[in-house]
Each structure stands twice: as structure tokens, then as C-alpha cells.
Amino acid sequence: MCSAKINRLILLYLLLPTITYSVTTAHSEQISAIFPSDDQQHVTALMDFITPNQSLVALSIWDLKDNRSVFQQNANALMNPASIQKLLTALVSAKQLGQSFKYQTNLYSQQPLTLVNGVLDDNVFVEFSGDPTLKQANLINLIKSLAKAGVKHINGDIHLIGHHQEQLQAPGWVWDDLGICYAAPLSSFIIDKNCVFARLSANGVNNIATLKVMGKRPIYVESEAVYAQPHKRDVPCDLQLSRKDSNHFTLKGCYSGAKSLPLAIAVSEPQGYAINVVKGIFKKLNISFNGQIIVESQPRNSSELAIIARHLSAPLTDLIDEMLLKSDNLMAEALLRTSAEKYVNHPLNFNQTTKAFVAMLQELGVDLTIANIADGSGLSRYNLLSAEHVMSVLKVIASDPSYQFLINSFPVAGKSGTLKYKRYFNKPPLKHKVMAKTGSMLGVANLAGQFVASNGKTYLFVLIENGLSPQIKRKQKAPFSAVLLQGLMDIPLVRQPQIITQPLSE
Numbered sequence: 001m002c003s004a005k006i007n008r009l010i011l012l013y014l015l016l017p018t019i020t021y022s023v024t025t026a027h028s029e030q031i032s033a034i035f036p037s038d039d040q041q042h043v044t045a046l047m048d049f050i051t052p053n054q055s056l057v058a059l060s061i062w063d064l065k066d067n068r069s070v071f072q073q074n075a076n077a078l079m080n081p082a083s084i085q086k087l088l089t090a091l092v093s094a095k096q097l098g099q100s101f102k103y104q105t106n107l108y109s110q111q112p113l114t115l116v117n118g119v120l121d122d123n124v125f126v127e128f129s130g131d132p133t134l135k136q137a138n139l140i141n142l143i144k145s146l147a148k149a150g151v152k153h154i155n156g157d158i159h160l161i162g163h164h165q166e167q168l169q170a171p172g173w174v175w176d177d178l179g180i181c182y183a184a185p186l187s188s189f190i191i192d193k194n195c196v197f198a199r200l201s202a203n204g205v206n207n208i209a210t211l212k213v214m215g216k217r218p219i220y221v222e223s224e225a226v227y228a229q230p231h232k233r234d235v236p237c238d239l240q241l242s243r244k245d246s247n248h249f250t251l252k253g254c255y256s257g258a259k260s261l262p263l264a265i266a267v268s269e270p271q272g273y274a275i276n277v278v279k280g281i282f283k284k285l286n287i288s289f290n291g292q293i294i295v296e297s298q299p300r301n302s303s304e305l306a307i308i309a310r311h312l313s314a315p316l317t318d319l320i321d322e323m324l325l326k327s328d329n330l331m332a333e334a335l336l337r338t339s340a341e342k343y344v345n346h347p348l349n350f351n352q353t354t355k356a357f358v359a360m361l362q363e364l365g366v367d368l369t370i371a372n373i374a375d376g377s378g379l380s381r382y383n384l385l386s387a388e389h390v391m392s393v394l395k396v397i398a399s400d401p402s403y404q405f406l407i408n409s410f411p412v413a414g415k416s417g418t419l420k421y422k423r424y425f426n427k428p429p430l431k432h433k434v435m436a437k438t439g440s441m442l443g444v445a446n447l448a449g450q451f452v453a454s455n456g457k458t459y460l461f462v463l464i465e466n467g468l469s470p471q472i473k474r475k476q477k478a479p480f481s482a483v484l485l486q487g488l489m490d491i492p493l494v495r496q497p498q499i500i501t502q503p504l505s506e
Helices: 003-015 025-034 038-050 082-097 136-148 270-284 316-325 329-344 350-363 387-399 404-409 470-475 480-488
Strands: 056-063 068-073 104-109 124-127 158-161 195-201 210-213 220-223 239-244 248-255 261-266 293-296 306-312 434-441 444-452 458-466
Touching (some): 038 056, 056 480, 082 329, 082 350, 104 136, 124 136, 136 306, 248 261, 316 329, 444 480, 458 480
Parallel strands (some): 158 293
Antiparallel strands (some): 056 458, 104 306, 195 261, 239 248, 444 458
């Protein structure tokens, strides 16, 4: 900047607030950079005092009322977003699918039902849509429509319709997580979130423990695990789940507790799991068939089939609630895949889905050219976003009436979702004053949303903290995000100078 322009800015500042002045947006930004406002000074002093030395922190704060940036620190640095990436997925889903969208799971026959002595001489089709909320009970009720119509035997095949997907997990999902339900595989075939519950029970110290799968689900888990003596906690003792073909698993290692241990196991082959679940339902309902269960990767033209029954999911608003409040990874991946496939109008894999993801956000004014996007949930270690990328999403949500409903799905401090019981967020001054999506994994502690300060104004904020070791996290008296937001509660009001159009010389 030339010296004459700097002198002019200094003169303007020295004359404030005794005069009104004419200033362009560019000059306003220059004044702000040279002479920080009270709120900017407040945040700067706060960050100078509390920013941790052991981790990397990025922060962006936006004054929603005055439509201005209050503070930025490392705001353009690319970092691991973890689950705050679900905010991007929520926005894209709202754009592509609409608030009233519902997943459909359909039961068809080739011709209208015509029975002879309880025999249906036809093929039956169960069309899956990748509904992340579909339960086995929903499938039972769907297929029960055949029994209610009097069908006792099907002289034909059972066709399961859904996209064939060889890639069930996104690039960058940690191998150790893949057998656990929060990393359940994405597929057209989702039943009970592709998650099975089991319980491990002791048979005495150092004896093979008993493992029981709950609900008679069609998977097989072999136990080679033992219960160790609880007092020997200095000896490494943990459990390892190995995955085999056809949804077979082996649990090895040891557990140093004394009580039975609940387990949540992600199925490894959703398509095979769906085949066995459907086969079991027909058997349970005493409907026999002399054909086979056939999987078709291409959806049928529904106009060529006769609808028997249909199951609908809850509307998109409820699905987004579940995704953001519970930080549901499978919900996020399913919603993103469905949105992307609607965008391009054909089936996609993970890589194609994320390319469509970037394109859809570009249309909303969110430029992810330099970012790296690997999934929709934030579970992948390959994701790289900046605080400003996430802030761009928050601005769209907060400013566009079409998407403002998404704010109601944010966890509320001390009230709902992942902030309901979070330390220091469940009591004043943060309780009910912060609405934000959390993002946590090993080394990552992020938060993005909005808060209402004691000055009565609402601010958008994105806090990304990477490189936080478990040892340091355990020693913290309070989470850094809580300390920061408590300080931000006292952010001062800023008096805005009056802007006029006449020349300064007058």
C-alpha cells in the first residue's frame, strides 16, 4: 500500500468518531487490518493467552448481523475436519433431495397378484434404495403383505434389486475401524445399519469366553477370546476382531473386565447379509419358493412391475437430525451417495461421489478446489478442509432461507446431540448458547456452528484443532473449545461509523 493511502487511513482513524466519512469496502478492510476493532482485539488477546502449544489450531469467527469477519487464525490451513464434514453433506442433501424426500423400499411382482390355492406363479422383487434407517422389522412388514394376500408358495424367484458396489468403505477409513459399527459399509443393501449386536461373557479366568449374537442375525462370530484377571492391568490386554468371507468373524485376545461385554459388529458383506435376512423372513412367514434369491444390480422399471407394498423412511429433515445430532457416519454416506446419484442420474462409487460432492458445493458458492474430499462423514483420514471452507458452508446455511432449517439439527449445548453431556457445555455460560457440530477422532477436536454472545449478537464460528494427543487431552482441565467459547461469550459490541457519500473535504 502506498504511503499516501496509509496516511489517509490514519487520518480517518484519528478523526473518528467525531466525523462521518466516505469509505469503500476495500478501505474498510484496510482500516480493520491496521486498527482492529474492539471485538477483534478481544479475540486476539484471548487466543494469545489460551492457544495450546501442542496442537495446531485454526479459527474463523463471523458476525452474522453485521456480515463481517471478526477473526481468523490459520483459517486457510488444510486440516482434518472429522465429523464437521457432515455439515457439507447436510447442505448438499438439502439442495439435491429437498426436505420432503423419503427413501423407498418396494415389494413388486411382475403381474398383479393372482393366486391359485395360495400359490403365486410369478417372480417377486424387493427393491432396496440404500435407506440407512431400514430395519429388519420393516422388511418383515413389507413381505408380510404377501402372507396377508394369502400367498403360501411362490413358483418363481426372489429378486433383490440394488446397485452392486465392490467398494464398501471410503479411501482413508482406518482398517482397525472396519469391523466396528460406526464404520459400517455403505451399500444399496442396508438392514439395521448393517450392524449386529453381540455379547461376550466369561467362563472363568483364561477360559474361552462365550459370544452370543443377539436377535439370531445371519452372521457367525467365533470366540477365541478370554477373560484375564482384572488386577493384571499392567499387562497389555485387548480384543481384536478379524473379518472373513461370508460375514464370518473371529474375536481374539483378552478382556480384563469382570462383567459381560456388549459388542457392535459391522457386517462385512451387506449383499450376502441381505440375502440371508430375506431368506429368513420368508421362512419365518411360512412362505416357500422353489426358485432362487437373485441379486440384480440394475433397478427395474417400476412401471413394468405391479406394486404390492412400499416402506417409506422418515423425511429428510428427520434423517439430517439423526446424522448431525448422533454424528451418524452411515447416514452421512448414504445421504451423500443418494444426493450425488440424483445429481448425475446414475450409480456412483466413492471416488465418483466425492467428485459430484465438490461440484454440487461449487454451485452453492463453496469452492473446494484446493481441498481433499474422500467421504461424506469425515471418517476418512484423507479428508482435508480449511476453517474457511466450513465457514463458507455455515454462511450459506445461515443466509439462505432454503437451508436455514438445517440449523435446527445442530446439537445444542447441554440440550441435545453430542453436546448434551459434553464437559463445560452442559452448564452456563455455554448451555443453550452454542449450537454446533462436533468433530472428534484420535488427535482431532473440532467444533463448528454458531453461538449467542452476552452482547446479544449471533456469531458463526469454526474451530479446528489437529494434533491433540490423547495424553494431553486427558490432562486438560477443560476442552480448549469450551475455554475459547467461554471467552467469546464476553465479546464486546462494535460501534459502526456512519457511512456517507459526500467527499471527505466537505
